[in-house]
Amino acid sequence: MEYILETKNIEKKYGKFKALNNINMHIPKGAIYGLIGKNGAGKTTLIRIISGLQKPTSGEYAIYGISSNSKKIVEARKRLGGIVETPSICLDMTAEDNLKEQYKVIGLPSYDNLQEILKLVRLNDTGKKKANHFSLGMKQRLGLAIALVGNPDLLILDEPINGLDPEGIIEIRELILRLNKEKNITFLISSHYLDELSKIATCYGIINKGKIIKEINKEELEQNFRIRTQINVTNLKECVKYLEEKGLKYKVISNDIIDIYEKINVTELVIALSKRNCIVNDFQEKGESLENYYLNLIGGAEND
Ligand code: ATP
Numbered sequence: 001m002e003y004i005l006e007t008k009n010i011e012k013k014y015g016k017f018k019a020l021n022n023i024n025m026h027i028p029k030g031a032i033y034g035l036i037g038k039n040g041a042g043k044t045t046l047i048r049i050i051s052g053l054q055k056p057t058s059g060e061y062a063i064y065g066i067s068s069n070s071k072k073i074v075e076a077r078k079r080l081g082g083i084v085e086t087p088s089i090c091l092d093m094t095a096e097d098n099l100k101e102q103y104k105v106i107g108l109p110s111y112d113n114l115q116e117i118l119k120l121v122r123l124n125d126t127g128k129k130k131a132n133h134f135s136l137g138m139k140q141r142l143g144l145a146i147a148l149v150g151n152p153d154l155l156i157l158d159e160p161i162n163g164l165d166p167e168g169i170i171e172i173r174e175l176i177l178r179l180n181k182e183k184n185i186t187f188l189i190s191s192h193y194l195d196e197l198s199k200i201a202t203c204y205g206i207i208n209k210g211k212i213i214k215e216i217n218k219e220e221l222e223q224n225f226r227i228r229t230q231i232n233v234t235n236l237k238e239c240v241k242y243l244e245e246k247g248l249k250y251k252v253i254s255n256d257i258i259d260i261y262e263k264i265n266v267t268e269l270v271i272a273l274s275k276r277n278c279i280v281n282d283f284q285e286k287g288e289s290l291e292n293y294y295l296n297l298i299g300g301a302e303n304d
Contacts, residue, residue: 003062004029004154004186005050005080010059012045012210019045021210023059027154027188032180034201035190036294042210043190047158050188052077063154078106081147082156088146091132095123095142098131102149113151120183121145121175137168141175148179154186155179161193169196176200198290208298224293228286229260231269235278242273256281 005027012020020042027033037043048054050061052073060068063076090098099114118124121141126134131142140160147155160176161169177200179185191197197204203217216224233239233256240258243250249261270280 001026002029003027003065004031005061005063005188007046007050007061008059010046010049010056010061012042012049012054013057019210020049020056023207023210023212025205025212026215027186028203029153030180030184030186031202032176032187032189032200034197034204035188035207036194036197036204037190037207038298041207043207044158046207047082047156047188047190051080051082051156078150079153080156081150081152081154083140083143083147083158083160089131089139089142092130094128094130095126095134095145098142099145099149102146106150108150114149117145117148120148120179122171135168137164137171140164140168140172144172144175144179152185154188156188158190159192160189161191161196169193173200194291194294195289204290206294206297214297221290221293225289227261227263229264229266230257230284230286231260231280232257232282233273233278233280235273235276238276238278239273242269242276242278259286 003026005025007023007025010020010023011018023042023046025046035043035046045054049056056068062068063073063079066072066076088102090101093101095118096114099117100111103111103114115124121144123138123141123145126138131139134142144155144157144160157176161172164172173196176187176189180187180200189197189201201218203215204221205212206214206216230253231239236252236255236258240250240252243258243260248264251259251261253259266280266283273280
């Protein structure tokens, strides 16, 4: 697998406190990598190190295989763009002027692709409106547009939907997916909104107390989700007998509710049970969420 960014044993100490401890992270090219962890887990520190805003105490990272210890890293870092903390927007400027400023900062000789970038983030019709009159969602999209100047391959977004209303969240989600599919941009996104992240992420890194405790891709995660069917029955005893005979894994939840932890044919089950004088009043398929998976993992790690 080709990794656009890898970290090797990154450690960051603040005095005696280890904020990052042997971080090994792998971001595949083309991925939307969700970085998950609670407050203080070390996400921002890690992101700042990768973005070149802070130096690790030890360890290294590589962008397209170029080590952070090599002189070529300065060139390689140009393939990264990002919004870390607040986007670098000038509020008394229009969207277009903000972008022009970024072209100058990066040292690009002409405003090539400027209109295309404005269109991509749907800010091409904001005309003379200054950024201080933009909604939070528009400001966030402008931040993304600024990060897109210079054609990065990897965009790093630290909490991109914080404070956005539902419409703003959908706009950012669609923009990220569009940039990923159409422009082949890889994303590293840290977010507390696990439900939202699970709608777009293709892989995850779970960080806890300065350590990456798990890297997992979407497919592996889905296999980990335990699907269960919860049934409500009139004759618990007969139902248990039937499940025992069939060798199905189950758990009795109450006098009339049983969880079955295997894929089952519900019609078959209903017919079989009705022959045994047991009616199925209700059934629901329940899947585990990313949040549950994360909480179980963190819970396990806390008990280490
Ligand atoms: P949040 O979601 O709250 O932003 P985070 O996962 O991004 O949390 P970091 O900001 O990376 O966490 O902080 C990791 C740990 O390092 C925290 O315990 C924090 O208090 C500590 N820390 C961060 N910066 C410094 C600093 N400059 N000096 C001392 N400790 C620091």
